[in-house]
Amino acid sequence: MRVVYSPDHLAHDVVTETVMGAAIPANEVAERAERIRAALEADGGFPIEPPTEHGTDPILAVHDPGLLRFVEEAWREARTQAIARPNLTADTFPTFRMFEGMSPEAVAAIAETRSAGGRAGWWGLDTANPLLAGTYAAARAAVDVALTTADLVLGGERAAYGLCRPPGHHAARSMIGGYCFFNNAAIAAEAVVRATGQRVAILDVDFHHGNGTQQIFWRRGDVLYVSLHGDPERQFPYFLGRVNETGEGEGSGANLNIPLPAGTGDEAYLAALDRGLAAIAETPGDIVVVSLGFDTYGHDPIGDFALTTAVYHECGQRVAALGRRLVILQEGGYYRPALGANARAWLRGADGRPYEPRPAAGFGPNGSDR
Numbered sequence: 001m002r003v004v005y006s007p008d009h010l011a012h013d014v015v016t017e018t019v020m021g022a023a024i025p026a027n028e029v030a031e032r033a034e035r036i037r038a039a040l041e042a043d044g045g046f047p048i049e050p051p052t053e054h055g056t057d058p059i060l061a062v063h064d065p066g067l068l069r070f071v072e073e074a075w076r077e078a079r080t081q082a083i084a085r086p087n088l089t090a091d092t093f094p095t096f097r098m099f100e101g102m103s104p105e106a107v108a109a110i111a112e113t114r115s116a117g118g119r120a121g122w123w124g125l126d127t128a129n130p131l132l133a134g135t136y137a138a139a140r141a142a143v144d145v146a147l148t149t150a151d152l153v154l155g156g157e158r159a160a161y162g163l164c165r166p167p168g169h170h171a172a173r174s175m176i177g178g179y180c181f182f183n184n185a186a187i188a189a190e191a192v193v194r195a196t197g198q199r200v201a202i203l204d205v206d207f208h209h210g211n212g213t214q215q216i217f218w219r220r221g222d223v224l225y226v227s228l229h230g231d232p233e234r235q236f237p238y239f240l241g242r243v244n245e246t247g248e249g250e251g252s253g254a255n256l257n258i259p260l261p262a263g264t265g266d267e268a269y270l271a272a273l274d275r276g277l278a279a280i281a282e283t284p285g286d287i288v289v290v291s292l293g294f295d296t297y298g299h300d301p302i303g304d305f306a307l308t309t310a311v312y313h314e315c316g317q318r319v320a321a322l323g324r325r326l327v328i329l330q331e332g333g334y335y336r337p338a339l340g341a342n343a344r345a346w347l348r349g350a351d352g353r354p355y356e357p358r359p360a361a362g363f364g365p366n367g368s369d370r
């Protein structure tokens, strides 16, 4: 299986994130992608190639131009305004309650502030999404990785994998958040729809609900969104991801949320995956975009499922058994010691190759990287 990777992600060199008021060591770090790259290189069956540049038009096909402008300008502007922090993190957000009672016209007249901190809140969801000097370059490269992966599949590959970082599925049309800046999977799906004129399904198996992807395609009947995730009653992003969110207008019925309880293990997860795959099988179309996350792993520091490395191989096999072509894009996964082994297991399954968690150079006895 061909793999697309860009070292430009290294420029988004996140060190800390802010959670419940405390600066903690960041979860979404460069080491994640490097672990996966090393494991796929060691496997020998995943040739790695660089992305090609696609420009900003595919981004603007799903995102507000103001959001693109903000991500490009934010760091420079923060420096110009003498915000001397290691990163730019929002702390004040225009929550809808702030405008309660105002008419839609009055709300529409509210303008984006000039303050870099205020703008970070205007375009942001949460406090765990630091912007740094290299964030824009990395986020642009992640989009190019996703679009190049889609190109490979549109060009005839049965499946291809894009090692996107930063991830994308929490980014909505006009909002960054949850470690995400541009919605790589949504941008790739939109590009596939435009290239083929066919319906596309997005299967999101990251631990978290992909609120951004759901929002972008909420009223779209030509993109089916299916997500398995930790129930928002207890997990980020809290306010979206429930069963009763099924889409509206032309998108009515084209959104399937499958929230799952804490402690979900291999068997229960596979049953839920089969439900999601059955919904995709009922929808016409030839290409599936997979938002692939490994924060469903048993030791993940921010997820609370209990999946094993072995089950990822089975998951990859079952997704491939749909018989559709796969644009597989990396989202989350934060237990770094097993990230390479987990990605390799999933992708070998999707590639029709046996699991073989064999100890190899750089791999520990349990299939972990270390």
Ligand SMILES: [Zn+2]
Residues within 6 Å of the ligand: 206, 207, 208, 293, 295, 331, 332, 333
């Ligand atoms: Zn996640």
